Amino acid sequence: MNFALLLALCAIASVSSNPYKGYKLYEVKIKSGHEVQLLIQLQRHQPGVDFWGLDRLGPKRLLVPPNVQNLTQTYFSHYRLNYTVRSADFGKTYDARQDFDSHLEDQSFLNSYYTYEEINDYLMQVATENFEWIRIRIIGWSVEGRPIRAITINPKKKDTIVVDAGMHAREWITVSTALFLIKKLVEDGDQYRFLHEYKWVIVPLVNPDGYIYSMNTDRYWRKNRRRLNDKCHGVDLNRNFGYAWEAGAELFSKECSPAFRGAAPFSEPETRALRSVLDSNDEAKLYISLHSFGGYFIFPWSHNTAAVQNAARLRQVGVGAARAVWHYSRHEYKVGSSAEVLRYQATGTSIDYAYSIGIELPFVMEIVEHNYSDFHPPTAAIDQIVKESFIGVKELVYAMKNTMKPKDTGRKDQRQNKYL
Secondary structure, X not given: OOHHHHHHOOOOOOOOOOOOOOOEEEEEEOOOHHHHHXXXXXXXXXXXXXXXXXXXXXXXXXXXXXXXXXXXXXXXXXXXXXXXXXXXXXXXXXXXXXXXXXXXXXXXOOOOOOOHHHHHHHHHHHHHHOOOOEEEEEEEEOOOOOEEEEEXXXXXXXXXXXXXXXXXXXXXXXXXXXXXXXXXXXXXXXXXXXXXXXXXXXXXXXXXXHHHHHHXXXXXXXXXXXXXXXXXXXXXXXXXXXXXXXXXXHHHOOOOOXXXXXXXXXXXXXXXXXXXXXXXXXXXXXXXXXXXXXXXXXXXOOOOOOOOOOHHHHHHHHHHHHHHHHHHHOOOOEEEEHHHHOOOOOOOOHHHHHHHXXXXXXXEEEEXXXXXXXXXXXXXXXXXXXXXXXXXXXXXXXXXXXXXXXXXOOOOOOOOOOOO
16 A cells, blocks of 8 residues: 555645644654654655654654544554554644633733733833843844844843744743743843853744734644645744755655745745844854753754764753753753754754854753643643743853853854855
């Protein structure tokens, strides 16, 4: 049986008022890299299936529309993949989770997920109240014309740390973490003086259109809101950066895929906006891209299995942060390159681009899910998660400082790609 052909002929499930009506959530237990490759084959030929954590060892979750469920289960059986049905009707789970505690009388980003407007109001308030040492600026505009803002703390400092969040629309907890980081830097400077030895450039919401769409229409939306054709929208921003972008042609080139890489490198205004931050801060020492979920500190390369030149230092810094999180909460973070800890190669990623232009310590911090195994931890868990995540960010900075060479020779541009 030619499963690839059968899967490729299946249409994408239509979207209704409940976009996940009749969907099933499967969990596949993975025992080997070969089984990961089998799922990648399934992903390649069925872009309508949403893979949660395909790039991780351990159980993988797949959200499958009704019209391909029989074929998907046949595929599992044919290749002897051990699976269970975690949710027989994910639409019911989806309906039950639409109220994200917007009724709270005293909302903060420690007990609720902020809207786009609330995020901007908070940034403007912080910048206005601390105008002597905080700047806010628009670094670009989204596909739908919304401003993307960056906040700079300690603008007169030289050595720089860049942080972004909200690149993937459904990863709301990353935005909460970025806002909490800003809060700690502003309000607890005396407690964390070493953090103020650096200039911080923080972009708390890279993908405003997708974030709003995720809040208002489809909670599990991942991409931006680029209109591609009558059926498909969106580009995966973390496949659109101009380093090794072309290497993802086979896996990430289908427009309806949740991981579509875009029509060209840096085709999206959101990635161009973040590129402007990375390119314009020549003294950037550390770049942290906040994602969820999983529990990883990931460093380059993402697009192949080669070791980067300073892999030992990257590992040392990541292990220092992971150890600190473990002591704080007993939650485990794994550390390594994408090929090591994820057994999966992703192309056009922001950390690969950052490393290619000479930022020596680029990390993806995949925030641990606290056993919720979902992109949306309950609002009651936000406080715990963002405080733990702050420990991880803080310790990345501390470990960076402790492993820094006596004399830093500055950024070394390592770009070898025509799309940069």
